[in-house]
Amino acid sequence: MSVYRRRLLTPGPVELHPKAIEALARPQLHHRTDEARSLFKAAREGLKQAWNTQGEVLILTGSGTAAMEALVLNLFAPGERVWVPVHGKFSERWAEIAQAMGLEVERLDLEYGKSVEPGLLEGLEGPFHGALLTHSESSTGALNDVKELAKAFKARFPEALVVADMVTSLLVSPVALELWGVDAAASGSQKGTMCPPGLGYAALSPRALERLKPRGYYLNLAKELKVQKEGESAWTPAINLVAAVAGVLGEVLPQLEDHLCLKAKQNALLYEAGEAAGFKPVPEVRSPATTAFYLPEGVTYARLKEAFALRGATIIGGQGALKGKIFRVSLMGYSDIYDAYAVAELIGEVAASL
Numbered sequence: 595m596s597v598y599r600r601r602l603l604t605p606g607p608v609e610l611h612p613k614a615i616e617a618l619a620r621p622q623l624h625h626r627t628d629e630a631r632s633l634f635k636a637a638r639e640g641l642k643q644a645w646n647t648q649g650e651v652l653i654l655t656g657s658g659t660a661a662m663e664a665l666v667l668n669l670f671a672p673g674e675r676v677w678v679p680v681h682g683k684f685s686e687r688w689a690e691i692a693q694a695m696g697l698e699v700e701r702l703d704l705e706y707g708k709s710v711e712p713g714l715l716e717g718l719e720g721p722f723h724g725a726l727l728t729h730s731e732s733s734t735g736a737l738n739d740v741k742e743l744a745k746a747f748k749a750r751f752p753e754a755l756v757v758a759d760m761v762t763s764l765l766v767s768p769v770a771l772e773l774w775g776v777d778a779a780a781s782g783s784q785k786g787t788m789c790p791p792g793l794g795y796a797a798l799s800p801r802a803l804e805r806l807k808p809r810g811y812y813l814n815l816a817k818e819l820k821v822q823k824e825g826e827s828a829w830t831p832a833i834n835l836v837a838a839v840a841g842v843l844g845e846v847l848p849q850l851e852d853h854l855c856l857k858a859k860q861n862a863l864l865y866e867a868g869e870a871a872g873f874k875p876v877p878e879v880r881s882p883a884t885t886a887f888y889l890p891e892g893v894t895y896a897r898l899k900e901a902f903a904l905r906g907a908t909i910i911g912g913q914g915a916l917k918g919k920i921f922r923v924s925l926m927g928y929s930d931i932y933d934a935y936a937v938a939e940l941i942g943e944v945a946a947s948l
């Protein structure tokens with residue numbers, strides 16, 4: 595018998611919130627019933643509150659990437675030009691989605707791990723219809739100051755739309771739409787909302803709602819908007835997951851400030867332990883969603899992963915350009931400060947075992 599309970603220490607999927615597990619254990623609901631409609635409305639209201647928006651949040655069946663694709667598809671027409679700073683796997687994904695949707699993509703390639711400095715916008719040559727930004731670049735652990743970037747971008751291109759990947763910042767780090775000059779944002783169920791994978795959230799500010807250019811069929815946001823206001827969705831939704839999200843938000847939102855403080859403190863403790871153990875952090879500006887450390891000289895990711903696995907923990911390595919070079923440990927899921935102290939200790943133990 596192992597003395598360890600299995601633990602998921604990855605930046606998505608994450609350890610499930612008990613309210614999610616409780617919701618998932620209930621008998622199957624039919625999605626066109628009053629009970630389902632009221633859960634759907636509660637989840638949408640909660641997400642709007644989490645995003646601090648007077649606009650709308652649409653719940654889509656699919657992962658976070660479905661929400662990213664839906665936003666690009668429904669806010670920009672083919673041939674329109676967008677600015678995409680690329681500094682990790684997920685910002686790279688914005689560029690790939692925009693390209694696949696027929697947009698003209700102006701990339702700014704930075705080293706993986708960097709954050710985007712607002713000063714980098716000075717040399718940009720317009721016109722631009724939009725910018726696709728990444729708030730928490732979980733592939734490198736970097737955080738971007740989306741508010742400053744949105745402000746700088748709109749100072750140059752006031753008509754443009756700013757769209758942000760807030761997949762691992764929603765419920766992990768403070769976020770806002772209108773207050774930050776962000777017009778639309780994406781997230782998904784298996785990150786800060788501590789639910790299983792399967793839902794994408796597409797947040798639209800009032801300004802973005804006015805500028806919708808609906809396209810596509812399954813991911814057509816105009817169709818969703820019409821029916822989601824009534825607590826339904828255009829197609830059969832993953833209603834079990836919607837119930838889980840409603841349950842979690844009902845518990846977390848009344849104590850959101852404390853929750854965000856906890857997430858920041860947990861991640862800081864893990865970084866402290868990692869640095870004390872001799873691991874070098876990847877990002878310059880750290881997101882509270884995950885730690886990211888370079889693998890020590892001569893240690894493969896497989897060996898490090900095994901050292902954590904022996905202690906019951908699942909961690910994750912690098913993606914894209916950082917594959918085989920880094921490892922990431924995250925407490926974004928359901929966890930408290932005790933977990934953070936224990937995982938910090940574990941990081942030290944793993945380092946000593948290498």
Ligand SMILES: *Cc1c(COP(=O)(O)O)cnc(C)c1O
Pocket residue numbers: 605606657658659660684728730731732733759761762782785
């Ligand atoms: C997880 C994640 C996504 C979405 O990935 P899915 O696998 O489609 O849910 C997008 N951006 C960031 C920063 C992420 O961490």
